[in-house]
Amino acid sequence: MALIQLLLPLSRVYSFITDIRNKLYDKGLKKKYQPEVLVVSVGNLTVGGTGKTPMVEYLIKRLVSGPDSTAVLATLSRGYGRRTKGFRMATDADTADTIGDETLQIYRKFGRPMPQRVRVCVGERRADAIRQLLGLHPDTSAILLDDAFQHRAVRPHINLLLTDYNRPFYLDYPFPAGRLREGRQGASRADAVIVTKCPDELSADEQQQIRAQIRRYAPTAPVYFAGLSYSRPVSFAAHQPTDSLRRVILVSGLASAGPLEQYVRRTFDLVRHHRFADHYVYTRAELERIMSDRPPGAALLTTEKDWVKLDALLTPDERSQWPLFYLPVAVRFLGDELPDRFLQVPPKASP
The missing domain is CATH 3.40.50 (Rossmann fold)
Structure with a gap:
């Protein structure tokens, strides 16, 4: 005070x-x-x-x-954490580096499966970005x-x-x-x-x-x-929800991780929580260290916006063999x- x-x-x-x-x-x-x-x-x-x-x-x-x-909808954000500038419409080629982690999360959930209904865009100058968007897609x-x-x-x-x-x-x-x-x-x-x-x-x-x-x-x-409202954990590999998780380590890069940690403690056996800054850019070395240090039988559980960044660091074999899950969340x-x-x-x- x-x-x-x-x-x-x-x-x-x-x-x-x-x-x-x-x-x-x-x-x-x-x-x-x-x-x-x-x-x-x-x-x-x-x-x-x-x-x-x-x-x-x-x-x-x-x-x-x-x-x-x-x-026909469009979302427009600044694309916090991206390393690009100007107006950009998300595509399958984009990563968290090019459009930001939260924008990539929204694109994968809505823009990719409904490309004619939901367009996901970034642009720090919102008025200019809207004009460009409407010029490209007047049906919005x-x-x-x-x-x-x-x-x-x-x-x-x-x-x-x-x-x-x-x-x-x-x-x-x-x-x-x-x-x-x-x-x-x-x-x-x-x-x-x-x-x-x-x-x-x-x-x-x-x-x-x-x-x-x-x-x-x-x-x-x-x-x-x-x-x-949190849903059942979803596998990185199969993209299917599961009820089998018990022991977990939590990895999060959020501005406010308190509610998430409280939920995970109530629902699972939380062994450890690796907290990172909001919009944190993970490295391959950090992921390897987290996985090598995890206790036997513990799975890695993370958020949706951290999943889109961690998933990009994996080889196909690691994605299928390592116990990696993300936790969907929705407003209620x-x-x-x-x-x-x-x-x-x-x-x-x-x-």
């Missing part, structure tokens, strides 16, 4: 600068681009760790299986922007703000005293706020208390609550889900 107090003056300066930037957009002094197709932004006020990727996957599933079954009817709450150059039709139950934005501070990218009042731009990583047993009273705190900064936005809403009005895909969205 003493360190936070020491850094608060710098946080006020940082917040003042971001406030000026936001006011320039709010007053129309900086241009905002709103495409004619539906644009849904998924973002947060904090740096990493709020579960944006599972939420994007949830939205893809809702849009693909919704009333407009002919919708909806775009999901991943981690775009602060990308004011694009004006989305729907702005979804995520906040972590374990560290809600209303208890945090702007950088460097805290993890906020802008002041708490930025939440006022949200069309809906989703509290993520909630425990299953979250009571109605606590939900009401959280709503009251959020409405101090986003008075008109409805508030929803969601947790994480507690109570009401997002209503259809947030996800309707008209032929042309209203400007």
